[in-house]
Amino acid sequence: MDWTTEQILGLAPDQFTLRAGRGLATPQKWIALHREDDIIWGIHPNGRSKTGETAVYLPTFATICTCKSRKTPCRHSLGLLQLWQQQAGKFTSHTKSKTVGAWIRREKIKKYRGKRPTQPYTPDLAQLMAGLHALELWLLDMVRHGLARLPERPKTYWHSMAHRLVDAQAINLAQTVRKISQIPKKQTNWPDELLQEIGRLYLIVQGFRNFDQLPVPTQADLQTAVGWLPTHLPAAKTHTDHWLVLGRQQEEMGNHVRHITWLWGQQTETIAQLIEQTRGQPTAGVWLPTSTVWHGSLKFAPSNWSQIAVWHGQLQESATSHPKPSGFATIQAATQTYTHALAVNPWLTHFPMLLTQVQSKMTEAGWQIEDQAGTWLPLPPKFSHGWQLMALAGGTPSLRLFGVWNGRFLQPLSINQNNQWHDIHIWQGVK
Numbered sequence: 001m002d003w004t005t006e007q008i009l010g011l012a013p014d015q016f017t018l019r020a021g022r023g024l025a026t027p028q029k030w031i032a033l034h035r036e037d038d039i040i041w042g043i044h045p046n047g048r049s050k051t052g053e054t055a056v057y058l059p060t061f062a063t064i065c066t067c068k069s070r071k072t073p074c075r076h077s078l079g080l081l082q083l084w085q086q087q088a089g090k091f092t093s094h095t096k097s098k099t100v101g102a103w104i105r106r107e108k109i110k111k112y113r114g115k116r117p118t119q120p121y122t123p124d125l126a127q128l129m130a131g132l133h134a135l136e137l138w139l140l141d142m143v144r145h146g147l148a149r150l151p152e153r154p155k156t157y158w159h160s161m162a163h164r165l166v167d168a169q170a171i172n173l174a175q176t177v178r179k180i181s182q183i184p185k186k187q188t189n190w191p192d193e194l195l196q197e198i199g200r201l202y203l204i205v206q207g208f209r210n211f212d213q214l215p216v217p218t219q220a221d222l223q224t225a226v227g228w229l230p231t232h233l234p235a236a237k238t239h240t241d242h243w244l245v246l247g248r249q250q251e252e253m254g255n256h257v258r259h260i261t262w263l264w265g266q267q268t269e270t271i272a273q274l275i276e277q278t279r280g281q282p283t284a285g286v287w288l289p290t291s292t293v294w295h296g297s298l299k300f301a302p303s304n305w306s307q308i309a310v311w312h313g314q315l316q317e318s319a320t321s322h323p324k325p326s327g328f329a330t331i332q333a334a335t336q337t338y339t340h341a342l343a344v345n346p347w348l349t350h351f352p353m354l355l356t357q358v359q360s361k362m363t364e365a366g367w368q369i370e371d372q373a374g375t376w377l378p379l380p381p382k383f384s385h386g387w388q389l390m391a392l393a394g395g396t397p398s399l400r401l402f403g404v405w406n407g408r409f410l411q412p413l414s415i416n417q418n419n420q421w422h423d424i425h426i427w428q429g430v431k
Contacts, residue, residue, distance in 0.1 A: 003081075003085055003289050003292065004085075005025075005082055005085065005086070006422065006423070006426065007289035007290060007291060007292065007423075008078060008081045008082050008085060008289065009021065009022065009078065009082075009423075009426050010248065010289055010290045010422075010423035010425070010426050011073050011078065011081075011248070011287045011289060012073070012078055012426065013071045013072065013073075013250040014071065014250075017071050017073075017074065017075050017078065018078070018426055020075035020078075020079075021075040021076075021077075021078025021079050021082070022078075022079075022082070023075075023079070024044070024075055024076060024078070024079025024080075024082075025078075025079045025082035025083055025086065026083075027083065027087065027090050029044065029079065030042045030043065030044050030079075030083075031043040031044060031045065031051060032092075032094075033080075033083065033090050033091045033092065034091060034092055034093070034094035034096075035091040035092070035093060035094070036093060036094060036095060036096055038057065038058045038059050039055060039056070039057055039058065039096060039100065039104055040055065040056050040058065040080065040084050040091055041053060041054060041055035041056070041080070041096070041097075041100050042054050042055075042076070042080050042083070044076060046066065046067060052065065052066045052067050052076065053065070053066045053097065053099060053100065054066070054067075054074075054076040054077055054079075054080050055080075055100045055103065055104070056077065056080060056081060056084070057103075057104055060315065061287050061288075062287075063077040063080075063081075063287065064100075064103050065077055066099070070257065072257070072259070072278075073287055123169050123223075123228050124169060127167075127168050127169060128168050128169055128170060128208070128226065129208065130168060131164055131165050131167065131168020131169075131170055131173075132168070132170070132204075132205045132208055134161070134164055134168075135161065135164075135165060135170075135173065135201065135205060136202070136205045138161050139198055139201060139202055139205075142198070143198070147191055147194060147195075150184045150194070151184035151185060151190075153181075155181070157181075158177055158178065158180075158181035159178075159181075161177050162174040162175075162177040162178050162181075162254070165177060166254060166255075169226075169227070169228070170226040170227055171226075171227035171253055171254070171256050171277070172225060172226055172227035172253075172349075173201060173204065173225075173226055173227070174253070174254060175253040175254065176197060176200075176201060177201075178254070179197070180194055180197045180198070183197070193408075200346075200347065203346060203347070204222065204225050204226065204347060207222045207225075207347075208222060208226075216302050217302045217303050217304045218304060219302075220301055220302040220303050221303050221304055221305075221345045221347055221348075222347065224301070224303070224308060224347070225347035225349075227253075227277075229275050229277055229308075230301035230308060230310060233299045233300075233301060233302075233310060233312075236299040236300055236301060236302065237299070237300050237306070238297050238298065238299050238300075238312055239265060239268045239270060239272075239297065239298050239300065239309075240295075240296070240297040240298075241265035241266055241267050241268050241270070241295075241297075241298075242265070242266040242267070242293050242294070242295050242318050242323060243263040243264065243265055243266075243272065243293065243294050243295070243296065243298070244263065244264045244265075244266065244291070244292075244293050244322065244323045244325060244421075245261060245262070245263055245288045245289060245290050245291060245292050245293075245294070245421075246262045246263065246264055246271070246290065246325070246352075246354070246402045246413070246414060246421060247261075247262050247290055247402050247403075247404075247413030247414040247421070247423065248260065248261050248262070248288075248290060248413070248423070249262075249404065249411075249413065256277055256278065257277070257278050258275060258276070258277045259275070259276045259277075259278075260273060260274065260275050260350070261273075261274040261288050262274075262352055262402070262404075262413070263288075263294075263298075263309075264323065264325040264354075265298075266293075266323035269325075269326060271307060271352045271354075272298050272300070272307060272308075272309040273307045273308050273309065273350065273352070274308075274309060274310070274311070275308060290413075290414050290421050290422070290423050291322070291414075291420050291421040291422070292317060293317070293318040293322060293323065294315055294316065294317055294318055295315075295316050295317075295318040296311060296312075296313060296314060296315040296316065297311070297312045297313045298310065298311060298312060299311075299312040303345065304344035304345045305341040305344050305345040305348060307350075307352070322419050322420070324419070325354055326354075327353075327354030327355060327356045327400065327402075328353060328354060328355055328356065329356055329357065330357075330371050330372070330373055330375065331355065331358070331369070331370075331371045331373075331375040331376065331377055332371075332373065332375050334353045334355060334405075335377075338351045338353075338405060342407075349406055349407070350404050350406065351404065351405045351406075351407075352402070352403075352404055352405075353402070353403055353404070353405050353410060354400070354401075354402045355369065355371065355399075355400070355401050355402075355403075356400050357371055357372055357397045357398065357399075357400075358370060358371050358393075358397050358399050358401055359389070359390065359393035359395070359396065359397045359398065359399055360379070360386045360387075360389035360390045360393065360399075361376065361390070362386060362390075365378065366378065366379065366381060366382075366383065367379040367383045367386035369401065369403075369410055369412070370397065371397050372397045377405070377409070377410045378408070378409045378410070379409055379410055379411075379412065380409050380410075380411055381409075384427075385412070385424055385427050388427055389401075389412070389415070389424075392415065392417070399415055399416075400415065400416035401414070401415050401416075402414045402415070402416075402421070412424050413425070
C-alpha cells in the first residue's frame with residue numbers, strides 16, 4: 001500500500017475520529033495484529049465486550065469493524081490502516097476468524113464498488129406524493145401567516161414536518177426543513193435566505209405534480225433533489241478512465257449519513273460525484289483516499305447536468321502518474337458555469353469548483369477566496385483554515401484549490417502542492 005499517513009487520516013469523518021485513529025496507530029493498543037493473503041485484521045479491547053475485531057480487504061480497501069460505530073471509517077479502521085502502512089512487520093500470519101472469513105467471502109463476491117448482492121431499492125412514489133402534498137400545505141400556511149413570527153416557532157413546528165418527509169422517503173427535503181429552522185436564529189438577513197429555500201422546496205413540489213410530462217433527465221434531477229439516489233443504471237452512459245480522487249465529504253442528515261467522493265477523469269476530463277447513503281449503520285463501501293488514482297468504469301445517472309455516478313465493473317488502484325486536472329482560471333468563469341448548470345437543473349445543491357489561481361482573504365464578513373481579478377467567493381461561516389490557506393498562498397493568488405459551491409458559500413476540500421492533493425479537513429482546528 002502506497003498511501004501516506006495523511007491520505008489515510010483524510011478518510012476520517014471528523015476530528016474526533018481522526019485523533020482517536022491516530023492514537024490507535026500503535027501496536028500496544030491492539031491485542032493481536034494478523035494477516036493472511038489479501039486481508040489484514042486486528043483484535044482490540046472493546047469496552048464492556050472482551051474484544052473487538054477490525055479487518056481490511058486490501059484488493060478494494062473495504063473495511064469492517066465490530067465496534068458498530070456510525071462513523072465510517074471508524075477509529076479502529078484508521079488505526080489498523082496506519083499500522084499496516086507504517087509497521088507491516090508487526091502483522092503475523094494467522095488463519096482468519098469465522099467473522100472475518102464470512103465477510104471476506106462476501107467482499108470477493110462483490111469485487112468492486114457499487115455491486116451488491118441485494119436488489120436495488122425502489123422508492124414508493126405514492127408515499128412520496130403524500131409527503132409532498134403535506135409539505136405544500138405547510139409552506140402555503142407559513143407564507144399566509146407571514147414570516148415575522150417564525151423565530152418564535154417551537155422546534156416541533158419544524159421537526160414534525162421533517163419527520164413527515166423522512167417517512168415519505170424525501171431525506172433531502174427533511175434536511176432542508178431542519179436547516180431552515182435555524183435560519184431565523186442565526187442570520188440578520190434571514191428572510192431573504194428563507195424565501196430562497198421555500199421557493200426551492202415549492203418548485204420541487206410543483207415539479208412532481210407534473211412528473212409524468214417531464215423529460216427523463218428532469219425526472220432524474222427531481223428524484224435526486226428529494227434524496228432518491230441512483231442504484232441501478234442499465235442504460236446509463238459509461239465512462240472508463242483513470243479517476244483522480246479530488247476530495248471527500250460526509251454529511252449527517254438525521255439518522256442518515258451521506259458519503260460523497262469527488263473524482264476527475266484523466267481522458268474524459270469529467271468530474272464525477274459518488275454518493276453512498278446509509279441509515280443507522282456504517283457503510284460497507286470502499287474508501288478512496290484523496291490524491292489516489294483508480295482505473296475503472298463509471299455509469300452516470302441521467303441528468304440535465306450530469307455528475308452523479310456509480311461504479312460499474314472492477315475497480316483497481318492505478319500506478320499511473322498523477323493526472324493534472326483542468327480547472328477554472330477565474331472565479332467568474334466558475335460562477336458562469338454554475339449559472340448555466342443551475343439553469344438546466346434548478347435543484348442542484350453541490351457544484352464542484354476547481355480553482356487554479358486563488359488565495360484566502362479575511363474581511364469583516366468573514367473568510368473569502370479571491371482570484372487575480374479581485375473576484376471573490378465567501379467561505380463557510382466560522383471557517384477554521386483561512387490563515388493556513390493564506391500562508392500557503394504566500395500573498396499571491398497561487399493556490400490550486402478544489403471545493404464545492406452550494407449557492408451560498410464555497411466549502412474547500414483539498415489543495416494541490418507538488419502535484420499532490422491534500423485534504424483540508426484534517427488540518428488542526430477543523431470542525
